[in-house]
Amino acid sequence: MKLQKFPRFLAVVILFYAVIEILFKLDVVNGYLLHIINLSLIYVILATSLNLINGITGQFSLGHMGFAGVGAYVSAALSTLVFKLSPSKPGDMLVFVGCIVAGGLAAAVVGLLIGFPSLRLKGDYLAIVTLGFGEIIRTAFNNLDVVGGPRGLLGIPKFSNFTTIIIASALSVVVIRNLIQSSHGRAMLSIRENEVAAELVGIDTTRYKVMAFTFGAFFAGIAGGLLAHLIQLAHPTQFGFIKSVEVLIMIYAGGVGSITGSILAAFGLTFLSEGLRLGIRSLADATGLPIGGEWRMVIYALLLIFIMLFRNEGLMGTKESKIIELPEVE
Amino acid sequence: MSAPLLKIEKLTHYFGGLKAVSDFNFEIPEGSIYGLIGPNGSGKTTTFNLITGIYTPTEGKISFQGHDITGQKPFRIVHRGIARTFQNLRIFGNLSALDNIRIARHYTTRSGLVSSILRMPSFKAEERQVRKEALELLDLMHLSHRATEKAKNLPYGELRRLEIARALATKPRLILLDEPAAGMNPKEVDDLMHLILRIRNEFKVTVFLIEHHMKVVMGICERIKVIDFGETIAEGLPEEVKNHPKVLEAYLGKRGA
Numbered sequence: 001m002k003l004q005k006f007p008r009f010l011a012v013v014i015l016f017y018a019v020i021e022i023l024f025k026l027d028v029v030n031g032y033l034l035h036i037i038n039l040s041l042i043y044v045i046l047a048t049s050l051n052l053i054n055g056i057t058g059q060f061s062l063g064h065m066g067f068a069g070v071g072a073y074v075s076a077a078l079s080t081l082v083f084k085l086s087p088s089k090p091g092d093m094l095v096f097v098g099c100i101v102a103g104g105l106a107a108a109v110v111g112l113l114i115g116f117p118s119l120r121l122k123g124d125y126l127a128i129v130t131l132g133f134g135e136i137i138r139t140a141f142n143n144l145d146v147v148g149g150p151r152g153l154l155g156i157p158k159f160s161n162f163t164t165i166i167i168a169s170a171l172s173v174v175v176i177r178n179l180i181q182s183s184h185g186r187a188m189l190s191i192r193e194n195e196v197a198a199e200l201v202g203i204d205t206t207r208y209k210v211m212a213f214t215f216g217a218f219f220a221g222i223a224g225g226l227l228a229h230l231i232q233l234a235h236p237t238q239f240g241f242i243k244s245v246e247v248l249i250m251i252y253a254g255g256v257g258s259i260t261g262s263i264l265a266a267f268g269l270t271f272l273s274e275g276l277r278l279g280i281r282s283l284a285d286a287t288g289l290p291i292g293g294e295w296r297m298v299i300y301a302l303l304l305i306f307i308m309l310f311r312n313e314g315l316m317g318t319k320e321s322k323i324i325e326l327p328e329v330e
Numbered sequence: 331m332s333a334p335l336l337k338i339e340k341l342t343h344y345f346g347g348l349k350a351v352s353d354f355n356f357e358i359p360e361g362s363i364y365g366l367i368g369p370n371g372s373g374k375t376t377t378f379n380l381i382t383g384i385y386t387p388t389e390g391k392i393s394f395q396g397h398d399i400t401g402q403k404p405f406r407i408v409h410r411g412i413a414r415t416f417q418n419l420r421i422f423g424n425l426s427a428l429d430n431i432r433i434a435r436h437y438t439t440r441s442g443l444v445s446s447i448l449r450m451p452s453f454k455a456e457e458r459q460v461r462k463e464a465l466e467l468l469d470l471m472h473l474s475h476r477a478t479e480k481a482k483n484l485p486y487g488e489l490r491r492l493e494i495a496r497a498l499a500t501k502p503r504l505i506l507l508d509e510p511a512a513g514m515n516p517k518e519v520d521d522l523m524h525l526i527l528r529i530r531n532e533f534k535v536t537v538f539l540i541e542h543h544m545k546v547v548m549g550i551c552e553r554i555k556v557i558d559f560g561e562t563i564a565e566g567l568p569e570e571v572k573n574h575p576k577v578l579e580a581y582l583g584k585r586g587a
Contacts, residue, residue: 175447182446182453183432183439183460186425190433193422200382200420202408202437202500318424326449329457 008323009177013170020162036274038162038230041169042223043266047250048176048259049219054248055257055318056180057212058192059119060127063134064220064247067107069239070137071221072228073147075103076156079229083157096159100168100225107221108214110137115213119206122195134244142236152235153228160230168226172219173324177259179215181326188212192257253307255314260321265314273300333396335360335504335536336381336412341390343373343380350376352560354390358504358553363530363537365551365568369580373560374540375417378506382414383407395503409437413502415493417509417540423482427473427492430481431464434499464499471495471525487518494525498533505529507539511546519543523550548572556580 020037023029029037050064079099118129147153179185187208190198199205228234237243250269254261276296284291307314334357341354351373358364366374379385381392383404392400399407413434422430439460441453468474471491476484481492490510497505510526511519523546529535541547547554547568554571556564564574571577 178447178449179443182449183436183441183457184443184446186429186433187436189425189429190422193424194420196384196404197416197420197422198433199404200384200408200414201434201496202405203433204403204405204437329454329461 009170009174012323013166017163017166024162034162035230036270038160038165039227040267040270041165042227042230043247043250043270044169044263045172045219045223045226046247047254047262047266048173049216049223050247051251051254051257051259051262052176052180052188052219053212053216055251055255055262056185056192057188057209058195059209059212060123061130061213061216062127062241062244062248063114063130063132063137064216065224065239065241065243066130066134066137067111067217067220068224068227069141069234069236070107070110070217071100071103071224072234072239073103073141073153073224074106074221075099075225076153076228076234077147078102079157079159080153080155092159093164096157096164096229099159100222100229103225104218104221107224108218111213111217112210114217115210119209119213131241131244134239134241138236138240141234141239147234150236152233154233156228156232156234158229158232160226165226165230168222172222173259173263176215176219177324177326180259184208184211249304251314253304253314255316255318257318258314258316258320260319260324261314261316263324264316268315269300272303276300333360334358335395336538337391337393338381339391339393341377341380341392342388343376343385344388350560351380351387354557354562356555356562356565358536358538360503360536361530361534362552363526363539363550365547365554366538366540366557367542367547367554368557368563371559372557372580374557375508376560377557378414378508378540381407381506382412405437408500408502411501411503412506413497413500413504414506415490415497415508415510417512419489419493421481421489421493421496424480426478427468427481427484428461428464428477430492430496431467431499432460434496435460435464435501438501467495467499486513490514490522491525494529498529498535502535504536504538507537507541509540509542511541511543514543519546522546526550 020029024034046064046068050061053059053061079096082095114133118126121129141147142150187203190203191205191208195205250265251262253269254265273296276299277293280291280293280296336358338354338356341351343351354377366377368374376385380387383402386401391398394410394412397410399410422433439456441456445453465474465477468477471494473488473491473495476488481489484492511522514522526537527550530537551568554566554568555562556571556577558580563576563580564571
């Protein structure tokens with residue numbers, strides 16, 4: 001059957017896109033809900049790219065949002081500048097793509113620079129270094145007046161929309177998936193499994209660890225750029241340690257090493273977090289009890305504790321859905 | 331006898347003040363099966379770790395096919411043609427047996443990142459080739475039925491064979507086997523001896539092994555080096571070593587000799 005040749009993942013993405021677009025036109029999906037979907041799709045990029053570093057290659061990065069911050073600020077500064085110089089012309093989309101990719105590349109360069117010295121470290125030590133690095137980036141944005149300092153970078157043109165975000169998100173997943181399912185990806189997996197053995201079957205482990213960091217940082221930078229052009233703001237607090245932990249939680253909830261898991265968790269936890277906000281507000285309104293929105297974080301945290309207690313390998317473990325996984329080349 | 335494949339000169343290694351390996355000098359001729367024996371803690375595995383680059387020797391020189399490989403990174407030494415197995419198995423447990431083999435074949439693949447990510451025809455052709463070779467190797471080790479099984483689910487004897495298969499997948503000239511018969515029953519030991527002979531005869535791979543199992547050592551090794559407390563106490567043909575007074579002393583104590 002020729003039909004089976006059509007990539008399943010692409011089919012699912014197109015179907016999802018079409019359904020949401022139609023529901024939006026019919027006003028079943030409102031602007032708020034579409035915004036949450038957009039955020040989820042951006043988190044898909046963040047979670048899968050972090051999974052490449054932590055789940056596939058077995059390293060431990062706690063500064064993932066730092067890379068996203070670099071992408072956000074660099075792409076936003078560029079697009080704002082271009083927009084100021086020549087407001088709105090037909091090539092807008094091209095400029096946008098250029099700025100986003102530039103942000104991703106800037107983040108990749110930072111990932112590469114961070115990667116070399118820090119990858120001599122393992123486990124906890126590496127985690128602390130990446131944590132420190134993420135905080136340095138955040139503090140730098142906080143203190144650089146050129147990019148708005150603590151006020152953040154304002155007035156970023158709104159280029160991101162459902163169409164551009166879903167394309168970027170699907171492309172990121174495909175690239176990361178294809179990388180993992182190649183000989184290079186297996187080399188990365190072998191580092192996670194046993195670094196000494198990997199080295200002794202001829203894998204240049206340093207090279208592949210740096211590669212994982214560089215790829216991970218690139219896609220985090222893309223996600224950061226999309227986010228900045230969606231909410232039209234780049235602010236230091238968006239890229240701090242707590243935000244990095246949120247992404248980390250997603251890959252643990254979804255299953256460390258599973259791209260499918262990361263995608264499901266990115267959607268699930270983004271919706272859960274928003275759902276709890278609404279749920280608690282309406283509960284407070286209905287009962288008149290003095291419960292504030294902060295309580296959603298308590299419930300959110302409790303749910304995560306339950307996931308870890310009863311299914312500590314995460315939703316998917318290391319398994320992939322047949323929609324994501326490519327068949328073996330035979 | 332042909333030119334030495336591996337040449338060790340004045341190899342010495344200290345762990346702090348402890349001399350783990352002291353002034354080792356020996357040559358392994360191409361195509362031979364060479365045994366390294368000695369009581370526990372005598373420096374056998376340390377010698378392997380020095381040859382494969384896990385440790386950098388305090389003093390001395392290691393040459394392979396005429397190239398100085400002393401202090402090179404482990405993966406570069408593998409690229410030169412030295413593979414090894416481990417005393418305590420180091421397999422990629424969560425990956426399939428097939429993937430364990432394919433990873434060892436990775437450094438000989440040519441597909442770059444771009445062609446891999448775009449899954450170009452050249453990449454697919456190479457994947458097909460690598461897969462075919464890996465399956466053949468599994469077949470040779472009687473592990474075909476385990477190809478898609480997670481390696482950690484394999485029984486012990488099969489894991490030992492998988493580790494040897496993985497080492498062979500790096501296409502070595504010399505293979506270092508660290509106690510390959512450990513934990514095997516007599517039937518498995520016999521099979522292993524046949525397997526080692528096949529590796530040498532069919533793959534043309536020189537074998538350097540550490541072993542406590544005397545049947546294996548005396549049965550297949552063509553030359554044996556005996557060490558104790560990091561010192562060489564005897565070297566020679568199996569018959570010569572077997573009755574050497576110092577060897578008997580090291581293994582059985584002074585009165586036994």
